Structure formats: structure tokens, C-alpha cells
Amino acid sequence: MKIDFHQNFIDGAWIDPVDGGTIPIYEPATGEPFGLIAASGAADVDLAVNAARRAFDDGAWGRTTATERGRLLTRFADLILQNAAELSAIEAKDTGKPQSVADADIAALARYFEFYGGAADKLHGEVIPYLSGYHVNVVREPHGVTGHILPWNYPAQMFGRTLAPSLAVGNATVLKPAEDACASSLRLAELASEAGFPEGAINVVAGTGHVAGAALASHRGVDFMSFTGSPEVGQIIQKLCADHYITCTLELGGKSPHLVFADADLDAAVPVIVKAITQNSGQTCSAGSRVLVERTILDKFAALLAAAFAKVRVGAPEMDLDCGPIITRKQQQRVQGFIDRAREDGVAVISEGEIAEGAAAGGFYVKPVVFGPVPRSHAIALDEVFGPVLTVLPFEDEADALRLANATEYGLVAAIWTRDGGRQLRLAKRIRSGQLFINCYGAGAGIELPFGGAGKSGHGREKGFAALHDFSKTKTLVFHHG
Numbered sequence: 001m002k003i004d005f006h007q008n009f010i011d012g013a014w015i016d017p018v019d020g021g022t023i024p025i026y027e028p029a030t031g032e033p034f035g036l037i038a039a040s041g042a043a044d045v046d047l048a049v050n051a052a053r054r055a056f057d058d059g060a061w062g063r064t065t066a067t068e069r070g071r072l073l074t075r076f077a078d079l080i081l082q083n084a085a086e087l088s089a090i091e092a093k094d095t096g097k098p099q100s101v102a103d104a105d106i107a108a109l110a111r112y113f114e115f116y117g118g119a120a121d122k123l124h125g126e127v128i129p130y131l132s133g134y135h136v137n138v139v140r141e142p143h144g145v146t147g148h149i150l151p152w153n154y155p156a157q158m159f160g161r162t163l164a165p166s167l168a169v170g171n172a173t174v175l176k177p178a179e180d181a182c183a184s185s186l187r188l189a190e191l192a193s194e195a196g197f198p199e200g201a202i203n204v205v206a207g208t209g210h211v212a213g214a215a216l217a218s219h220r221g222v223d224f225m226s227f228t229g230s231p232e233v234g235q236i237i238q239k240l241c242a243d244h245y246i247t248c249t250l251e252l253g254g255k256s257p258h259l260v261f262a263d264a265d266l267d268a269a270v271p272v273i274v275k276a277i278t279q280n281s282g283q284t285c286s287a288g289s290r291v292l293v294e295r296t297i298l299d300k301f302a303a304l305l306a307a308a309f310a311k312v313r314v315g316a317p318e319m320d321l322d323c324g325p326i327i328t329r330k331q332q333q334r335v336q337g338f339i340d341r342a343r344e345d346g347v348a349v350i351s352e353g354e355i356a357e358g359a360a361a362g363g364f365y366v367k368p369v370v371f372g373p374v375p376r377s378h379a380i381a382l383d384e385v386f387g388p389v390l391t392v393l394p395f396e397d398e399a400d401a402l403r404l405a406n407a408t409e410y411g412l413v414a415a416i417w418t419r420d421g422g423r424q425l426r427l428a429k430r431i432r433s434g435q436l437f438i439n440c441y442g443a444g445a446g447i448e449l450p451f452g453g454a455g456k457s458g459h460g461r462e463k464g465f466a467a468l469h470d471f472s473k474t475k476t477l478v479f480h481h482g
């Protein structure tokens with residue numbers, strides 16, 4: 001098999017890592033290695049941050065107008081769509097996603113650049129009435145150099161989610177993709193340059209989190225950090241940022257609930273609930289991983305869910321089934337560990353999917369499962385599994401449902417399934433989450449929709465115009481004209 005070596009993309013060019021180290025990358029569907037990436041160190045991150053600094057302070061990028069940036073982002077969106085088949089194939093091979101899911105991810109990636117391309121020249125300042133003889137403007141400015149650390153679950157989409165708003169505002173960027181899924185980011189850096197982004201505007205440095213990622217978050221030349229990944233690493237990032245007085249957005253996952261009341265349209269709810277946990281094999285920060293069900297309909301709901309979930313099939317990208325493999329052997333073992341512990345503790349199983357015939361024996365596959373009724377204090381009811389594992393918990397009444405919805409440390413997304421309008425509003429006001437869906441669910445949906453968490457799910461907002469605010473800061477200009 002041909003093993004390609006991918007260099008870092010710094011200052012508009014491909015370059016080798018300073019000390020020459022490499023890391024193999026694997027295909028989750030087979031477990032086979034298919035490439036090498038740079039094992040970048042602090043010296044490589046330094047080169048990238050300095051390139052971004054020059055681009056922002058003195059280079060062509062720092063002189064672009066908002067209109068020019070909008071056009072560049074839009075041109076990049078078009079180029080992504082022209083190269084969609086190639087990008088989607090890279091993404092499917094690198095992450096194991098079913099081919100149609102990878103296709104949808106590339107369409108979403110293009111949409112990020114299209115949306116923020118259109119928004120670039122629509123971020124305006126304000127005039128504030130002040131004392132007699134004064135004029136006050138509040139203008140929005142980029143931070144300068146922004147650092148971005150990506151997870152492996154939606155690498156191409158995340159490239160767009162974090163870079164597009166930052167570039168629209170005018171920041172120069174340095175991105176460290178996850179070592180377990182970085183192929184699309186490297187190819188996209190090259191495509192961005194083809195679209196016309198000047199040197200230093202987008203730099204991509206591959207490597208491990210604890211070396212390259214930590215070097216980026218602690219670099220004194222970085223003015224703002226955007227991180228998506230685990231709560232544990234999120235805390236490390238926030239502390240590294242605090243050491244040099246910068247802020248960050250943290251998107252750290254969740255244990256997002258569906259609240260299903262007795263009056264809900266169950267035929268509409270069940271397929272959506274199945275998709276919300278099987279999409280991307282449950283490796284979605286906003287996966288709907290807990291179903292809270294009014295006790296009076298528990299049996300009826302469980303029967304409908306069991307029938308639908310039993311049809312879930314797992315296989316390789318080209319089989320294009322409901323789920324692909326888990327990203328790595330290590331994550332597969334982590335997810336399987338949660339399942340095995342729940343079984344050992346005697347938690348009942350409502351339904352299981354199947355690994356399809358023809359899925360390679362060496363692939364990182366997990367059999368999807370629904371547990372229920374799950375005891376409220378069991379780990380599987382409280383911790384993020386990040387796999388195709390759904391938990392069902394009964395509740396007694398509206399107050400109990402609310403208590404249960406807010407009973408984890410997370411607060412990212414929630415859904416309420418009821419026809420009662422008063423209940424929809426009462427709960428919407430009191431559930432802890434950054435997004436709330438009523439009689440629908442949209443894991444990762446909607447580039448236009450502000451997204452982010454509370455508590456262990458993190459802080460800051462991505463997507464929509466909210467991201468433009470996080471990636472910029474205000475400056476207040478006070479003129480005394482007499």
C-alpha cells in the first residue's frame with residue numbers, strides 16, 4: 001500500500017516538520033495505516049504563529065477589506081463544492097463515515113464559507129449617545145491571531161465552523177487538527193490558497209495534542225483560542241490561555257436529553273430519536289444520548305423504539321449504512337467499556353442494531369445498543385459515551401422531567417416532544433442548554449443557528465452571527481468635539 005507523507009502548511013507552502021518526526025494515520029474501517037503526518041513540535045507551531053502574525057500585522061491579509069474577505073470566503077466555498085467528491089472520499093477514508101454522511105459534511109463545510117462570506121461585510125459597529133460635546137463609536141476588531149484545535153469527529157465541518165467566522169472578521173489563523181483525522185484539513189489549506197487566501201492567513205500544523213496543541217494554546221503570539229474536544233483537555237486549554245491572559249471558546253460535548261411526554265407524536269419522534277444517536281456512530285457532541293419518557297407511555301414507547309433501533313446497521317463507508325466504525329481502537333474500547341459495564345451491572349437492554357456482514361474484522365466497529373430503564377445514578381445515564389449508545393429513563397411528571405433533564409454536568413442541546421404549548425415554553429425557559437428543539441432535533445444542524453454549551457459542555461458560541469462576535473472584540477472611540 002502507498003503511504004503518503006503530508007507536510008505542514010505554513011505561510012502558504014508545504015514544509016517538513018523541523019525535527020523530522022512523523023505519525024502514522026489509520027483507516028478506521030480496516031484498521032490499516034494509509035499515511036504519515038508531521039509530529040510537529042513547539043518550533044513548528046512557532047513558525048506557523050509567526051507566519052500568521054506577519055500576515056495580520058504587515059501582510060496582504062491584514063490589509064483586506066471586509067468585502068474582499070467575503071469574496072475570498074465565497075470563492076473558497078465554490079472551490080470546495082467543485083472538489084467535493086475528492087474531499088468527501090478523503091473524509092470517509094480518514095474517519096470511516098458512511099459515504100453519504102461524508103458528502104453531507106463537505107456540503108456543510110462549503111456552507112460555512114458561503115454563510116460567513118456573505119456575513120463578512122455585515123458586522124457593523126454602533127454610535128452611542130453620550131455627554132454633550134462628545135461623539136462615541138464602538139467598532140469591532142479582529143483579535144489578531146486565532147488558534148484552533150479540532151476534534152476528530154467532524155474534521156471537515158469543524159474546519160469550516162471554526163475558521164470561516166474567524167477569517168471573515170479578519171483574524172489570521174493557525175489550526176491543529178486531531179492526529180486521528182487531519183487529512184481533510186491539510187488538503188483544505190492548499191485549496192484555500194488556490195482560492196486566493198494570502199500567505200499566512202491559514203496555517204495548518206499536524207501533531208499530537210499534548211505537544212503541538214499545548215504549544216499552540218500557550219504561544220504568546222496567539223490572541224484567542226477555539227477548542228472542541230473533551231472536557232478534560234478543555235480545562236487544560238483554558239488554563240494555558242489564562243497564563244497569557246487570553247480567552248477561548250470551549251465546545252466540550254454533552255449528554256443531551258429528549259423529553260418525551262405522553263401526548264407526543266411518537267411516530268414522528270422515534271425515527272428522529274434513533275437518528276440523533278446513530279448519526280456519525282454517536283460521535284457527535286450534540287448527539288441525543290438520553291431519552292426521558294413519561295412513565296405512563298414507557299412500554300409503548302420502548303416497543304416502538306426497539307423496532308426502529310433493531311434496523312440500525314453498521315459497516316464500512318462504501319456500504320453507506322446508518323453507522324460507520326468508531327474512529328480509533330482506543331475510542332472503540334472506551335465505548336465498548338461503557339456497554340460492558342452497564343451489562344455487568346444488570347442494566348436491561350431494550351434493543352440492539354447489527355454489524356453488517358462484509359464489515360472488515362479489523363475495523364473499529366461497535367454494535368449499537370439502547371439501555372432502559374436505566375437507574376438515574378448509573379454512569380451510562382450521566383457520562384458522555386461518544387458512541388451509538390442510547391439510554392432510556394422514565395419520569396413521573398413535568399417537574400421530574402425538568403429535574404432529570406438538568407441532572408448531568410452538561411448543557412448543550414435538548415429536545416421537548418409534546419403538543420402542549422404551555423409546557424413547551426415553561427420547559428424551554430428552564431432547561432440548561434445552548435440549543436433547544438421543540439418536536440424536532442438537529443444534531444449539528446444549521447450553520448445560521450448559534451450553538452454552544454453551559455457547564456461541562458463549555459462556553460462561548462459558534463455558528464450564526466454569534467461566532468462573529470466571539471471572534472472579534474469591541475473598541476470604544478470617544479471623540480470630544482466641543
Ligand code: NAP
Nearest residue numbers: 150151178179208209210213214229230233252253285386
Ligand atoms: P481530546 O483529547 O480532547 O482531543 C481533542 C483535540 O485536542 C485533539 O486535536 C487533540 O489532539 C487535542 N489535545 C489533546 N490533548 C491536548 C493538550 N494537552 N493540549 C492541547 N491540545 C490537546 O479528545 P479525544 O481524546 O480525541 O476524545 C476523548 C473524548 O472527548 C471522547 O470520548 C468524547 O467524549 C470527547 N470528544 C468530544 C468532542 C466534541 O465534539 N465535543 C469531540 C471529540 C471528542 P490529538 O488527538 O491529536 O492528540
Ligand code: MG
Nearest residue numbers: 026094180181
Ligand atoms: Mg484517521
